[in-house]
Amino acid sequence: MSSMAQAQDQRPRDVAGYKHGRVPRAVRYDQLLDLAEGLLVERGYAGFSIDDLCRAAGVSRPVVYEHFGSKDGIYLACVGRIRAEFEEAVLNASAGSQDLATTLERGADAFFSILERDPRRWSLVYGGANALVGPLAGQLADLRDTTVQQIAVASAPFAPHAEPERLAAWAHAVSGAGEQLGRWWLRNPQIPRERIVAYHRDFLTAAARYLIASTEAGPVPDSHG
Amino acid sequence: MSSMAQAQDQRPRDVAGYKHGRVPRAVRYDQLLDLAEGLLVERGYAGFSIDDLCRAAGVSRPVVYEHFGSKDGIYLACVGRIRAEFEEAVLNASAGSQDLATTLERGADAFFSILERDPRRWSLVYGGANALVGPLAGQLADLRDTTVQQIAVASAPFAPHAEPERLAAWAHAVSGAGEQLGRWWLRNPQIPRERIVAYHRDFLTAAARYLIASTEAGPVPDSHG
DNA sequence: CTTGACATCTTACGCGCCGTAGGTTACGGT
DNA sequence: ACCGTAACCTACGGCGCGTAAGATGTCAAG
Structure with missing residues (x-):
């Protein structure tokens, strides 16, 4: 709190x-x-x-x-706490869902609700990669990876045959799409939340279908035959 | 150059x-x-x-x-130039494609090639939202929006019936997924580029199918009936 | 060649802020 | 009453940003 x-x-x-x-x-x-x-x-x-x-x-x-x-220490402590609270909220919202689409939809809904309730606070985490180099950059990236890892863990049960790497890629893409959608929304607040959530849900639903289908069908499809 | x-x-x-x-x-x-x-x-x-x-x-x-x-002025000038060169390369690579999937795949391939060739340079743009507030934040966001806008423009011909807002959301999600995948790759360079490109392509292909299908089928599907 | 206008560059400063060395004051047990 | 320790402070060195005021090279016109 x-x-x-x-x-x-x-x-x-x-x-x-x-x-x-x-x-x-x-x-x-x-x-x-x-x-x-x-x-x-x-x-x-x-x-x-x-x-x-x-x-x-x-x-x-x-x-x-x-x-x-140090100043960076303060910054990290703040970002870490915010991110932790955020992760908890999203995970709680999506816990217990029966399929991947529902998991993602509930998580996304929680995510955008938080964003709507406290935009500037979350934008502190968002801004994220503040230092491009040096220790701070690495530690911020670690925090981000923790979040992404949670997405992977929450998704894994619904794609049991996905290799870890593919699952990780999936989680990163999902998180990146959500963040960017969130950034866009912050700059265009006139768009109602339902629409943002719908765009996001549709996008992820399609992608989710892919994740499951591709891992049922077989190993990694690669790009050069 | x-x-x-x-x-x-x-x-x-x-x-x-x-x-x-x-x-x-x-x-x-x-x-x-x-x-x-x-x-x-x-x-x-x-x-x-x-x-x-x-x-x-x-x-x-x-x-x-x-x-x-100012110092921010220098930073903006550098980021702006890098981003412009990057956009040009990606657009050139994807220009003239016959369908959306090909457009995205060629663009993505160019994107990750650049990333591979000059990771640290691109990570300067990536790190992006350095200031969470103040003029710099806005100007960096403007640069980012320019890139996203190019994705939207390149995709538009293949989804002629998509409303502008939906198309914008799509472009932001695509860009966010790509960026995050790129960030992940920078931290895990042992993964060969082909696999990253394949993950990205598969993810976007599914999402692309959704964009076209949903806009052919009808207006925005919304989340509460 | 001289003169004056302009473009390029410099020295020198004020200020804010980070991080630290070394000293001071309250508190809690005996 | 006494001492150790936990909490706190004053004061400093140094760096880096941004600016005011002045110096010096360049070039065209008289």
């Missing part, structure tokens, strides 16, 4: 229930994470400064570094 | 054919763009500094600002 970090109060303030600025480690961590998320969502990675976070929390710089190590 | 900017020479150097540091505007622009691309590809947006660029070009800071206005 804790999705509604506002972070607009610039004056230092005490955390609920603690007299002076002094607060237990875990509590401070949560407070900082909430505030950081709010600032990041509002201003983006580049516009986010640790000094702002400190001012919002009423705390000095070393405190933040003691908890997160 | 001009994809091989090395930018490893740290000492100031004269541009070919000009005695002193003094060089015509257009020439300087090209030199800076080439060097900047090399540095960006090598170090990523965050690790790229204008001072480094100046050192590499043997020029002082205001020169760069006179040409590009």
Whole structure:
């Protein structure tokens, strides 16, 4: 939870229930994470400064570094938490479905509902590959791969004969299509959610039919005979 | 062209054919763009500094600002040029195809060939949504939309009855799937290109069948009856 | 050749922000 | 009352962005 970090109060303030600025480690961590998320969502990675976070929390710089190590550390923590909550919601929605199409449709519906409810928050995860190089890039990619892996796991029971690699490719394509559709929707919010979901569902339904059919029919069809 | 900017020479150097540091505007622009691309590809947006660029070009800071206005300006110029070259290659490869499946397959083959030939260069475009907010985010999204638009235009003749919005959704999904597949491949280069292309082709072929069928059959199928 | 306008480039600065070294203050057990 | 430790702070070095103000080469006209 804790999705509604506002972070607009610039004056230092005490955390609920603690007299002076002094607060237990875990509590401070949560407070900082909430505030950081709010600032990041509002201003983006580049516009986010640790000094702002400190001012919002009423705390000095070393405190933040003691908890997160670096600016990238804060960013990763925020993205990781958001992604985890998102994955949980989507998986819960699609769990227990009887076929692949239903699994995908329920997952997609949950996905776009989240997007609609809290667009900017999710766009923080979306923006994703912030650093093209360096440690951050790899860690963000790891987070993304975790999500994709969940899609593969959820789909696997319905395509029991698919080789792992093909299944992975499938999951990546599904996730990529969904993300891009989501990005497009964020820039064109006048489109009602039902239509977006329908486009997505139709697209995936066709693709799903392919996944199952091709793996029943035989091994990898390859491109040069 | 001009994809091989090395930018490893740290000492100031004269541009070919000009005695002193003094060089015509257009020439300087090209030199800076080439060097900047090399540095960006090598170090990523965050690790790229204008001072480094100046050192590499043997020029002082205001020169760069006179040409590009800001660090984001340089970044946008590089990404824009790469994307334009990429689009041209893909469109050329797929032009003149007789059906949608062939169009997509040829385009995809060109896409992944480029990816294979110059992974890091393309990953600069890929990384894309660097800023989640602010002007840069919008301009990068515009560049991306241009690419997607080209997919839509190339696909349109083969689905003449598709409403524009459905076609747009289709194009975004196609592009998203391709990008994500590409990202996955970059992290798993041991997979041979033929297999990636085959996965992608199969995925899109199924989806293409859907696009055509659904638009021949009638209007938007929607999700709640 | 001189003069003046223009294009190209430079030195030098202010500012914001990251990350850290070293010191200070509350808390909790004995 | 006393000491260890957990939580916190002041103060700094350094880098990198963007700009103001000035210097220097180029070229055309008188």
